[in-house]
Amino acid sequence: MITDILELGEQTKLRGQVVVLGSGIAGAELATHLARNGREVVLIESGRDRFDPSIQALNDVVFLGKRHRELDPDSYYHRYLPPELRGVSRLRQFGGTSNVWTGKWKYLQPLDFEGRAWVENSGWPIRFDDLLEHYRSAAKDYGFGDLEAEAIRPEITALRSKLAANGLKMSSFYWEQTPTRTAIRFGDEMRRSKNLHVILGATATELKLDDACQRVTAVHCRSLEGRELTVEGDIVILATGAFEAARLLLASDRQIPGGIGNQHELVGRFYTDHPKHHTGTLQPGSLARQYAHELQYAPKPRFCICFALDDATQQEHRLLEHVLYLKPIYEKPMERVWRTLQGRPACRDGNGAIASYRVKFVTEQVPHTQSRIQLGTEYDALGQRKLEVNWCFTQHDERSLEKTLHLLTQRFAEAGLGTFDFGDEPPSLENMTDAAHQMGTTRMACRPEEGVVDINCRVFGTENLYVASSAVFPTGPSYSPTFTILALARRLGQHILQTTPITTQICV
Ligand SMILES: Cc1cc2nc3c(=O)[nH]c(=O)nc-3n(C[C@H](O)[C@H](O)[C@H](O)COP(=O)(O)OP(=O)(O)OC[C@H]3O[C@@H](n4cnc5c(N)ncnc54)[C@H](O)[C@@H]3O)c2cc1C
Structure with a gap:
């Protein structure tokens, strides 16, 4: 009832x-x-x-550190x-x-x-x-696809081992059509x-x-x-x-x-939380072209993949887990002409030819006592104390993000996944937002x-x-x-x- x-x-x-x-x-x-x-x-x-x-206003908080x-x-x-x-x-x-x-x-x-x-x-x-x-x-x-079976699908296994040879790992997630x-x-x-x-x-x-x-x-x-x-x-x-x-x-x-x-x-x-940023693009290389169907985002429901440095590298460089997602951006007619004139091969998935991949970068942060929420001095409409949110980071977070970006850039190129272009805005903790997590x-x-x-x-x-x-x-x-x-x-x-x-x- x-x-x-x-x-x-x-x-x-x-x-x-x-x-x-x-x-x-x-x-x-x-x-x-x-x-x-x-x-x-x-x-x-x-x-x-x-x-x-x-x-909804009962959820309002006062930000002391990084804002959401x-x-x-x-x-x-x-x-x-x-x-x-x-x-x-x-x-x-x-x-x-x-x-x-x-x-x-x-x-x-x-x-x-x-x-x-x-x-x-x-x-x-x-x-x-x-x-x-x-x-x-x-x-x-809930009727999801079988994530465990997906993890051992031959194409996924083959891609995983090619990435592993370059110090990268990947994992799959299931994306519902209607959440x-x-x-x-x-x-x-x-x-x-x-x-x-x-x-x-x-x-x-x-x-x-x-x-x-x-x-x-x-x-x-x-x-x-x-x-x-x-x-x-x-x-x-x-x-x-x-x-x-x-x-x-x-x-x-x-x-x-x-x-x-x-x-x-x-x-x-x-x-x-998971600081995240949609920033920059990846120009697909030969491996991305070969596995473009695995990198597809639509139509849903479907399994998608995301990338990170492998565990051995994270351990060696004392890094956190920073995860990278690639969303295909499809070619416009003029881009197709330009690519053909340059003699560059097409990267095609089930939806068409891909001009580039939009990059989403999502990071883990070190759990520490100073990053906290506490009751503040302002009140909501029910007379309850509002939360003060002090979302903050450690030097380890910053160092880890910088080093990971460097290594991912190098290894994506070596593996043939492609080359990044972050323009003037490489991911950093300053320009990232929360992921609502x-x-x-x-x-x-x-x-x-x-x-x-x-x-x-x-x-x-x-x-x-x-x-x-x-x-x-x-x-x-x-x-x-x-x-x-x-x-x-x-x-x-x-x-x-x-x-x-x-x-x-x-x-x-
Ligand atoms: C735009 C967006 C996209 C997201 N996409 C993803 C995604 O793709 N994958 C993923 O894993 N996560 C995603 N998340 C995060 C995900 O939505 C949350 O992790 C998840 O919904 C949390 O569920 P919950 O039941 O713990 O909390 P909530 O869904 O937040 O439920 C809490 C409930 O408690 C009620 N409530 C609060 N205070 C009180 C109170 N004092 N008394 C009575 N009731 C109260 C609220 O009204 C609410 O209904 C996304 C979040 C956002 C905002």
Whole structure:
């Protein structure tokens, strides 16, 4: 059942066995999965069916360090979106940020989970194998192509070994034709469900603890229209995105000064994103011409590939993972004439002859304590403290980016992939923007001294509070976090099913 908070009384109390906050990919997946399996679930969502700028404004932050891209109808980014949403990094609407995302699904690689001695604070306390069954089942249920089969397709294997000979590696991702929108994917099921109650227009503002300060007993919610709602539950899951999960923990500081899970002052720290830049072009060489079909971007759905320096090179030069994407730009008639006159061979894929490839450069950053979000001194329309965002980098980030560019330029030419032209604007941390991939603000760790949640995504110091979000990523070397957010949500769903009794009918 889906209800707007305005359909409830001025002050209402509800109860669910599990309370999920947020209806993006993480929250919608978890709430429907638990409800299907006989748990009584209440899902609280700040947004409504339609985009509402006054609700979106609850996401406003104050930037202290590098700024994010911002809402801008003239933005280069996301021309497929209505002007009022172009440049948005996260969305307060039913279905969350999935309403605007582009639908690229990528596994993290096994090595991404392992600590790299040369990257401070790298490594996860779980392994790739802990997520594999969840990646696989999600890919099957959501109808993606088989990424594992794609990885061993003969053309891909051959290209990979040619790249490996030149110190390069590649990985594939699946690009949906119509990106999954959770409000569409799960909307009908939510409306029909007897044991899932979704409340729209309700913003969680505080988590209430028991006297021992170990269990969350209730979530206080408010609406911009002045309605109040209290939801009690046995388990509470924050699926509000990496910024809002940390914000709610910090804002719930009435019973524990500093906020919940913040005994070591780690909530909001280690904030990372994937700085990215669309810059420059690649003139295709012989290898790009040979494998142009593998480099194709359209029509979707399809598998696409991206490139990086190989692991041995990253280790040798103490580099981070910087990933390069190539988007074909097709020849115009005059360019074709010019190429023919010059006697240059055509580079052709299934869509036509390619003039050049547009380059997108996406980088990992070192997780460190100074890159952080914290509660500021300004207030939003609900009287909640706004977040201050200090997104900043280390010297290691800068050195790594510079060295990687140098080596990639050299190796792309040697491998026959082509030659870059970055013009006056080579990628640098100054000219890069965020990729709307907020990560790390409640990082996963084995011990509370090192992170905010344990390996089951439970907030340290609590018995029943969990985070389902890229907030828990200790590092995010690989671009495209959402497949891992989904896999983690599924893993958390499995954990909760094992630890809570069935109370209603199972409708799997
Ligand atoms: C334009 C764009 C393109 C992208 N493309 C890709 C891509 O191709 N591949 C990829 O992997 N990733 C991509 N991303 C990132 C991806 O969209 C996010 O990683 C993903 O959607 C996050 O899902 P989530 O469920 O964790 O959070 P969200 O989808 O942000 O959901 C959080 C929900 O919580 C609600 N909420 C917040 N605070 C409260 C509160 N206090 N009370 C109640 N509700 C609250 C919000 O309204 C929202 O509905 C893209 C992002 C953008 C902006």
